[in-house]
Every structure is written in C-alpha cells, then in structure tokens.
Amino acid sequence: MAKTGDEEYSKALQTYFSKGRDFQARYFSLISLGLIGGEKNRTFLMQMVEDGKKLDKAWAALALGVINYHLREGDKNAEIDSAAGALICKQLADNKNPEVLGGLAISLGLLKYAKGADDVLAVLRKNVKEDELAGYCCLSLGLMGHRDAMGEIKTIVEESLRRPERLKQAAIGLGLLGDQTAAEILVKFLRENTSLAAVSAVASALGFIGDQRSLDPLTEMLFNKDLTDIARAFAAVSLGIVADKEEFTWNSKIAANLNYRANTETLTDKNSGTGILDIL
Secondary structure (H helix, E strand, O other), X not given: OOOOOOHHHHHHHHHHXXXXXXXXXXXXXXXXXXXHOOHHHHHHHHHHHHHOOHHHHHHHHHHHHHHHHHHHHHOOOOOOOHHHHHXXXXXXXXXXXXXXXXXXXXXXXXXXXXXXXXXXXXHHHHOOOOHHHHHHHHHHHHHOOOHHHHHHHHHHHHOOOOOHHHHHHHHHHHHHOOOOOHHHHHHHHHHHOOOHHHHHHHHHHHHHHOOHHHHHHHHHHHOOOXXXXXXXXXXXXXXXXXXXXXXXXXXXXXHOOOOHHHOOOOOOOOOOOOOOOOOO
C-alpha cells in the first residue's frame, strides 16, 4: 500500500528487518521494500546483499530484482541496475548454500543482468544434480534472455523426465528463451510418462510456455483412447492452461503476495493435494 515517498513505512520495514525476531517477517520486510522501491530502499538492500547473513543476502537480492522488474514494467527503456547485478554476482561466487544461490540466481534473472550469465552457468554446471537449484539457474538464464544457454538447458530438460522439479523450471527457462522445440519435448514426455508428479510438472510448463504449436498434438492425445487415462487427463489440463486468456494460471492471483508460512488446508494440503494452490 505504501508509496515510494512514504518514508515512514519504509523506515518501519527497515527497522523490523534489523531488529525483528520473526525470520520470515524480516524476509517479507525486504520484499516489501523492493515493492515500494525508491533509491533509499535500494541503497539499504544493496547494503544487506553485501553485509547481511546468508539468507538475508538472497532475500535482499530478490528485492533488488523486484525493484528493477517493476521499473521496466513502467518503462521498457529503464536501465538495468548494473551495480546491483555486479554485487549479486560477487555473492554468487562467494556462497555455497543452495538456498542462497537459488535466490541470487533468480534475482539476476529479474534484473536481466546478462553479464552474470556465465556466473549462473557455472553454478548450474556445478550443481546440475541439485534439482531445485539447477531449475532456478535455468529459469534465471531464461529470464535474462541468455540464448547461448539454450542447448545446455534443452539437454537438462531432456534428461529430467524423472526429475519433475528440475523439469518444470528448466522447461520454462527454455520456453522463455524462445526454443521452438520446448513444447514438442514436453508433449512427448506427457505422452510417455505415468508419474503424477512428472505429468503435473509437464502440464504446468506447457501452460506457462503457451506455444500454440502444442494445441494439435495435445488435442490428438486427448481423444486417443490407446493412451493412459492420466496422459489424456493432463493433455486436457495442458490445453486449458495454454488456451487461458490470462497471462498466468487462474490461481496465481490468490498466490500473489501470500504469506505461505500461514497457509490453511483450503489453500494447500500436502496430504490430499486439494487446496486451491495445489490445483493446476
């Protein structure tokens, strides 16, 4: 709700981050500063990336990415924050914690700091078997538009059939880079796989990519009675997401800015998978 000029609110968030006891509230404070934006908040976040503790650095870096992302939403010609990108790249080289590295990588993608692509690739190659981190690195490269990584990410997608977490993020990264074969690979996976986790990841990735060339093969799958029920069901799911008029999935408006640490079963339920945010 606060605006850039409402300094008292930014000051309150900075104070809570510095002195507050609830770690998640402290991290959310950093993201709030990123959403508010402004040079004073940017300076504070830069300081946290440089001097903060491990996870503090990752959240502050994400907040810097949020600032720059929203600046470009308002002005497509807005300059990339090169100083923030260079600082985050330094932290990427100095840290080994996978959670920290994942946050730093995504922040570079949000910044579209293409000069950091080689640094992200180095982390990806070193941690390609760390599914979550590898997926975030692929997504980062896609967000920054580093097309030279297309072949490498495509290989990761092709080798991730039984690694749904890595598959989804890598496929989305590949789609962001404009690879024309991404949807084709995913449709093939959907046809051949029977794992619920895998086909769910494939359906989500297909929907995010939104390639109209996937419509015909998905429609053919839907009516092919020789395929498994689960393949046909998720072909229908993929068709629905690809053809959706909205840019993001229907439940993304509920998920946006959600305090995910205070969820109820209505929102997400790991046991039944029937929460609003669990449904594709």
